[in-house]
Amino acid sequence: MSTKKQFKPYVPSRLSADDSLAAARAFEDFMDQRRSVREFSSAPVERSVIESIIRTASSAPSGAHKQPWTFCAVSSQEVKSKIRKAAEKEEYENYHGRMSEEWLEDLSAFGTDWHKPFLEEAPWIIVLFKKAYDLSPDGTKTKNYYVNESVGIAAGFFISAIHKAGLVTLTHTPSPMNFLQKVLGRPANERPYLLLPVGYPAVDAEVPVLDRKKLEDISVFY
Ligand code: IYR
Numbered sequence: 340m341s342t343k344k345q346f347k348p349y350v351p352s353r354l355s356a357d358d359s360l361a362a363a364r365a366f367e368d369f370m371d372q373r374r375s376v377r378e379f380s381s382a383p384v385e386r387s388v389i390e391s392i393i394r395t396a397s398s399a400p401s402g403a404h405k406q407p408w409t410f411c412a413v414s415s416q417e418v419k420s421k422i423r424k425a426a427e428k429e430e431y432e433n434y435h436g437r438m439s440e441e442w443l444e445d446l447s448a449f450g451t452d453w454h455k456p457f458l459e460e461a462p463w464i465i466v467l468f469k470k471a472y473d474l475s476p477d478g479t480k481t482k483n484y485y486v487n488e489s490v491g492i493a494a495g496f497f498i499s500a501i502h503k504a505g506l507v508t509l510t511h512t513p514s515p516m517n518f519l520q521k522v523l524g525r526p527a528n529e530r531p532y533l534l535l536p537v538g539y540p541a542v543d544a545e546v547p548v549l550d551r552k553k554l555e556d557i558s559v560f561y
Contacts, residue, residue: 370499371551376507377451378541379461386414388504389463389537396497402484407470408493408532411523414463421522422466423458426513426534430455433514449547457509461536465508466519467494468529480528490532501537507544508535 354362393410401407413419430453434443458464469490473481483489494510501508516531 370502373498373502374507374546375509376540376544376546377457377509378544379457379507379536380539380541381460381462382539384462384506384538386412388506389465392497392500392504392537393465395500396493399489399493399496401489401493402486405470405473405483405489406493407473407483407486408490409468409470409525409529410497411466411468411525412463413466413523416459418522419459419461419464422464422519422534423455425518425522426455426458426511427453429513429515429518448549455511455513457536458511458534460541461538463537465497465535465537466523466531467497467533467535468520468525469532470528471530472528474526474528494533494535497535501535505539506537507540508537510535 389412393412396410397406397408413422434453438446467490469486470483471486472483475481498508498510511534513534516534519525519531519534520529
């Protein structure tokens with residue numbers, strides 16, 4: 340069975356070369372101000388802001404336009420506490436034996452440890468699930484394509500939208516993350532991909548001093 344795609348013209352307004360460069364550089368400056376933040380204010384963020392950010396994330400390209408993701412937005416203190424407790428249990432094991440000496444050394448500049456207070460302090464935790472396959476209403480499985488690539492791109496859109504809204508986040512990956520499927524009661528086709536606390540930064544929030552790699556270190560032009 341095939342469904343025929345319909346097409347419509349795509350005619351965005353065309354920028355001059357100068358305007359294009361100016362817009363690219365302005366966006367570069369804006370994005371360069373984004374930082375991962377680990378200290379959150381408990382100040383509330385309206386649900387409508389989170390909804391908008393999720394819609395932006397879901398505008399990302401995906402394999403065969405399957406949009407193979409679910410964004411679980413948690414503001415319930417009770418659920419956040421459950422997530423923190425389970426994440427800290429796994430992270431304790433990571434920092435006490437599961438992570439290599441080299442990994443611990445690489446992380447030492449960031450001052451991280453197994454304590455994850457931001458999981459209770461941030462007003463929202465967004466748990467991003469990837470959908471390994473889809474389930475039709477009648478229970479049959481349908482295929483998704485390039486799921487990791489698609490969900491990674493959606494996560495990038497999500498992080499950019501958070502920055503645009505004046506909020507901060509942290510791409511947290513407690514490992515293993517399957518406890519999130521249980522805590523949130525997600526179906527078998529959904530696998531946790533990233534956990535993102537979202538909110539305003541704490542007034543005394545600090546970020547590590549770091550440089551970004553130079554263009555010549557990350558690109559080759561042919
Ligand atoms: N998941 C652990 C360890 C960790 C890993 C990376 I890569 C970081 O950039 C920071 C931490 C944790 O969240 O503590």
